[in-house]
Amino acid sequence: xxxxxxxxxxxxxxxxxxxxxxxxxxxxxxxxxxxxxxxxxxxxxxxxxxxxxxxxxxxxxxxxxxxxxxxxxxxxxxxxxxxxxxxxxxxxxxxxxxxxxxxxxxxxxxxxxxxxxxxxxxxxxxxxxxxxxxxxxxxxxxxxxxxxxxxxxxxxxxxxxxxxxxxxxxxxxxxxxxxxxxxxxxxxxxxxxxxxxxxxxxxxxxxxxxxxxxxxxxxxxxxxxxxxxxxxxxxxxxxxxxxxxxxxxxxxxxxxxxxxxxxxxxxxxxxxxxxxxxxxxxxxxxxxxxxxxxxxxxxxxxxxxxxxxxxxxxxxxxxxxxxxxxxxxxxxxxxxxxxxxxx
Numbered sequence: 001x002x003x004x005x006x007x008x009x010x011x012x013x014x015x016x017x018x019x020x021x022x023x024x025x026x027x028x029x030x031x032x033x034x035x036x037x038x039x040x041x042x043x044x045x046x047x048x049x050x051x052x053x054x055x056x057x058x059x060x061x062x063x064x065x066x067x068x069x070x071x072x073x074x075x076x077x078x079x080x081x082x083x084x085x086x087x088x089x090x091x092x093x094x095x096x097x098x099x100x101x102x103x104x105x106x107x108x109x110x111x112x113x114x115x116x117x118x119x120x121x122x123x124x125x126x127x128x129x130x131x132x133x134x135x136x137x138x139x140x141x142x143x144x145x146x147x148x149x150x151x152x153x154x155x156x157x158x159x160x161x162x163x164x165x166x167x168x169x170x171x172x173x174x175x176x177x178x179x180x181x182x183x184x185x186x187x188x189x190x191x192x193x194x195x196x197x198x199x200x201x202x203x204x205x206x207x208x209x210x211x212x213x214x215x216x217x218x219x220x221x222x223x224x225x226x227x228x229x230x231x232x233x234x235x236x237x238x239x240x241x242x243x244x245x246x247x248x249x250x251x252x253x254x255x256x257x258x259x260x261x262x263x264x265x266x267x268x269x270x271x272x273x274x275x276x277x278x279x280x281x282x283x284x285x286x287x288x289x290x291x292x293x294x295x296x297x298x299x300x301x302x303x304x305x306x307x308x309x310x311x312x313x314x315x316x317x318x319x320x321x322x323x324x325x326x327x328x329x330x331x332x333x334x335x336x337x338x339x340x341x342x343x
Contacts, residue, residue: 009312047093082111156233183243278304
């Protein structure tokens with residue numbers, strides 16, 4: 001049984017999610033202790049428990065410690081199955097993180113899986129649906145995944161209630177990626193959305209983003225769109241497309257935060273990326289580690305920032321596989337991620 005220290009490095013729920021996916025794919029049992037030990041509310045919270053239960057469901061796993069606030073979990077995958085799965089987080093916990101936990105394992109089955117997840121679709125500290133759709137799904141398709149995702153309705157903090165649907169097809173070989181030189185900036189596109197709020201909020205978000213980005217001189221399009229939701233919330237999401245790279249960032253509205261500031265959150269992050277030499281944003285570099293550890297060849301990515309998340313994720317992958325992951329650069333700065341896949 002593989003032993004994992006859940007407080008190592010970044011010390012968050014990502015350690016659990018990565019370990020669950022790797023346990024299923026490799027068929028190796030694991031025990032994770034001191035889960036989120038350094039956080040203000042340590043142990044499993046609702047969204048972490050949802051990822052654990054989703055992983056256990058698709059792998060018919062034997063599990064202990066699967067309850068709120070649990071600091072230790074054991075997980076023994078038994079038999080992975082494609083199927084029609086429905087998961088409900090019950091809070092505004094991130095539906096995207098549950099999907100990313102089970103996507104890689106379900107891609108290794110021999111059948112098509114239909115997955116519905118109810119929870120938060122546009123919440124802090126996790127990829128929003130638009131990031132999944134524009135960035136994560138785009139690059140996973142480039143390396144060989146057959147995945148479609150759709151948004152039935154948006155779910156914002158604190159109510160949640162959003163719904164994501166995914167269709168996951170069997171995977172052949174995973175192709176390596178070489179993303180070092182991003183080339184010229186071709187376009188920036190974006191979306192501004194205000195759900196169950198005055199329309200001027202979406203318009204102000206859009207206006208602020210365009211005012212701040214127009215000096216770049218590239219094709220710039222920010223659309224105002226409508227999105228069904230049971231609750232109130234706003235979003236400004238931007239993606240910069242280069243000849244050989246992409247980066248996506250977003251800002252979310254909250255009570256007392258002006259629309260212009262929501263736009264600034266997304267724009268500030270995008271401009272920091274543009275000023276770096278990164279070919280992909282720091283979040284994507286982290287999210288591609290797991291699939292590229294099983295690719296058919298060596299991958300190299302230039303990320304805009306080597307994060308503690310990235311370092312921690314690499315350490316978890318090394319626990320389960322023979323993949324060799326090398327990070328060239330200092331934490332907090334841009335750098336190269338080199339992945340020699342597991343044999």
